[in-house]
Amino acid sequence: MTNIVRFAIPLLFFLIPIRSNAQEKFEKESRVLDVELIPGKARLFVDSLRQGNRVKWYKEESQTGISVEAKFRLNKRMYSVEFDTLGRLQDVEVVIAKNEVNPIVLHTIEFHLDSLFTTWNFQKIQMQYKGVDEDVLKSIKGHKPTGNVSTYYEIVLKGRMNSLKNLYEVTVTDGGEIIYVKEIVDKPAEHLEY
Amino acid sequence: MYYVNAQPQLNVGILPSANVNLKLQRGWELNIKYESRHFIYQESQNPEDQFGYDYALSDFTFLAGKKVGINNKVIGGFMLRTEEGSVAYRSIQQFIFSTSGRFRIVHRISTDQTFSSEEDTEFRLRYRISSEFPLDGEKLDAHEFYFKFNNEYLNGIQGGRYDLEIRIIPLLGYMINSKHKIEIGLDNRIDSFLNQETQVTSWIALNWFLSLNNE
Numbered sequence: 001m002t003n004i005v006r007f008a009i010p011l012l013f014f015l016i017p018i019r020s021n022a023q024e025k026f027e028k029e030s031r032v033l034d035v036e037l038i039p040g041k042a043r044l045f046v047d048s049l050r051q052g053n054r055v056k057w058y059k060e061e062s063q064t065g066i067s068v069e070a071k072f073r074l075n076k077r078m079y080s081v082e083f084d085t086l087g088r089l090q091d092v093e094v095v096i097a098k099n100e101v102n103p104i105v106l107h108t109i110e111f112h113l114d115s116l117f118t119t120w121n122f123q124k125i126q127m128q129y130k131g132v133d134e135d136v137l138k139s140i141k142g143h144k145p146t147g148n149v150s151t152y153y154e155i156v157l158k159g160r161m162n163s164l165k166n167l168y169e170v171t172v173t174d175g176g177e178i179i180y181v182k183e184i185v186d187k188p189a190e191h192l193e194y
Numbered sequence: 195m196y197y198v199n200a201q202p203q204l205n206v207g208i209l210p211s212a213n214v215n216l217k218l219q220r221g222w223e224l225n226i227k228y229e230s231r232h233f234i235y236q237e238s239q240n241p242e243d244q245f246g247y248d249y250a251l252s253d254f255t256f257l258a259g260k261k262v263g264i265n266n267k268v269i270g271g272f273m274l275r276t277e278e279g280s281v282a283y284r285s286i287q288q289f290i291f292s293t294s295g296r297f298r299i300v301h302r303i304s305t306d307q308t309f310s311s312e313e314d315t316e317f318r319l320r321y322r323i324s325s326e327f328p329l330d331g332e333k334l335d336a337h338e339f340y341f342k343f344n345n346e347y348l349n350g351i352q353g354g355r356y357d358l359e360i361r362i363i364p365l366l367g368y369m370i371n372s373k374h375k376i377e378i379g380l381d382n383r384i385d386s387f388l389n390q391e392t393q394v395t396s397w398i399a400l401n402w403f404l405s406l407n408n409e
Contacts, residue, residue, distance in 0.1 A: 003249040006230045028335040058331055158264055164220070165264055187334070188405040190215035191342065191367065191375050192300040192324040193267065193290050194225050194257070 032057040038068060039087025045133060046070045046081060049140060079140070089133050092140060093126045093154065101125065101153065108176025109153070116181065117159035123167070124156040145174070156184070202384070202392035206235040207250070209381055209397035217407045221261030225269075229253045231397070251277040257286065265292045275308075282310035296332070299325045314353035322346035326367075336371045342379070359385035365399060377401040 032038060038057050046055055055072040067090065070081045082090040098106065113120050128151065129136045135147030145151045151174040159168045171180035211229035218224065231250035238244055257271030269288040274281060288304035301323055308316040327341040328334040344363035349356070365379030381397035 003232070003247070006232075006249060006252055028337070029331040029333055030335075030338075031331045167264055188215070188372065189292065189298060189300060189326075190213065190225065190405055191377065191401070191403045192292070192298060192326055193259075193269075193302065194213055194215065194227065 028061045030059050030061075032059050032068070038070075039083065039085065041087030042068055042070065042081075042083040042089075043087075045083075045087075045089060045137075046072070048137060049079070049081075050074050089136060090130075092129045092136055094129075094140070096125050096127050098122055098125060105153075105174065105176040109155070109172050109178075112172075112176065112178045113157070113159075113170070116178070117157075117161050117168075118163075120157050120159040120168075122155060122157050126154040126156075128152040128154055150174075152179075202394045204235075204237045205233060205393065205395040207231055207233040207395070207397050208400065210400040212402045212404075214404045215406065217405070223259045223261075225255070225257040225259065225271075227253070227255040227257075229255075249278075251275055255286070257288075259288075263291075265294070266290065269304075273306075275310075280310060280312050282308055282312075284308040297325055297327055299323065316350055316352040318348055318350040320346060320348045322361075334369055336369055338369050340367045340369065341365070342367050342377065357386055359383060363399065365401070367401075373405050375401075375403040375405075377403075 035043065035057065050072045055070050058069045058071065060067045060069055066085050068083045068085065068087070070079075070083075072079055078095040080093045082092075084090060101109070129139050129145065129149050130152075131139075131147065131149035135149045138146040139149050139151075153172040153174070155170045155172060157168055157170060159166060167184040169180075169182045169184055170178055172178055209229065209231055211227060213225065213227045216224045216226075230252040233246075233248040233250055235245055236243070236248065253273055253275050255271065255273040257269050259267050259269040262268050267288075267290045269286075269290065271286050273284040273286060275284065284306050286304060286306045288302055290300055290302045292298065292300045302321070304320045304322075306318050306320070308318075322344060323346075324342065324344045326334065327343075329339040329341060331338075334340050342363075342365040344361065344365070346361040346363075348359040348361070350359065351357075360383070362382045362384075363379060365377045367375055367377040369375050377399065378401075379399050381399040383395045383397070384392065385395075386393050
């Protein structure tokens with residue numbers, strides 16, 4: 001009898017109502033393998049940049065809605081292109097090196113980061129283009145903002161604030177002004193740690 | 195002619211566990227685990243004795259962890275092992291560091307000391323690598339399956355004798371929501387192969403993880 005109890009104790013936990021917090025952020029990203037499911041407009045845009053099957057498509061669901069994302073490598077750079085469900089372009093992000101940021105802008109960014117964090121260092125810099133398809137395409141091909149596109153930098157950094165070290169995502173204008181700082185929260189990893 | 199050693203001895207059992215993790219303020223956390231061992235097959239000379247249910251032991255583990263860097267944690271605590279008629283006590287020290295990339299990988303270096311009235315004190319130095327592979331997309335979300343792979347090397351010294359144990363643990367997991375995860379897999383432990391009495395124990399692991407946040 002006692003052995004059955006010992007065996008069953010962990011299973012009893014399953015009787016605890018399994019429900020998630022109503023305020024919990026809902027996010028779900030999944031791979032889309034059947035390209036036919038991708039809106040034609042989105043496929044057309046990506047095809048004009050990158051031919052072939054080396055494009056990975058994802059669907060991202062959250063409270064704010066559903067979006068479609070293409071990830072691929074082009075000229076040794078990682079691109080991620082986001083569309084809405086109708087295939088309309090939302091933005092393009094490309095990973096760049098620190099020395100590709102305009103030195104004056106970089107200086108401004110560093111000046112602002114110094115006042116925000118006691119210590120910090122860059123982990124990843126992404127350039128984000130937003131605008132009409134044609135201008136964004138030209139900007140990607142020419143590696144610089146062309147036409148009427150708005151440009152932002154999305155920076156991931158290790159920063160120390162109030163003696164606590166964390167990962168942050170910082171959004172910066174093309175002039176180097178910080179407009180948004182978000183702490184990157186680790187996903188629970190107790191199943192890997194304990 | 196080479197001398198061919200006898201087949202390693204094989205044992206099979208079920209290893210259910212429940213693991214509760216409580217996140218506290220300023221990078222602190224508590225982890226409580228209950229695990230018990232139930233043999234269902236034990237290889238022996240007498241074939242009639244091989245099959246049969248045999249409860250082995252229960253472990254209660256209490257650990258406290260502190261984040262000491264973005265990817266590092268220091269953990270310490272103790273475990274109580276209750277077997278029929280005896281209790282063993284184990285003190286545990288761990289350091290973990292994780293690498294972020296395409297897949298989540300966690301490395302764990304730990305030392306432990308087991309004290310009991312029946313046996314000599316055992317000292318162990320262990321290294322474990324754990325990795326998680328989401329089966330849909332690049333990151334693990336709720337209502338998604340994942341594959342987890344653990345590989346651990348345990349060096350132990352007890353009563354002047356050294357032994358090495360290797361664990362190879364493939365698991366299939368399911369994330370119910372941000373709090374609950376369940377896993378099923380095979381916890382394979384190979385030990386005593388340095389002194390030619392190799393034992394292979396395959397546990398059917400049933401894991402349940404509860405993650406609570408009180409930050």
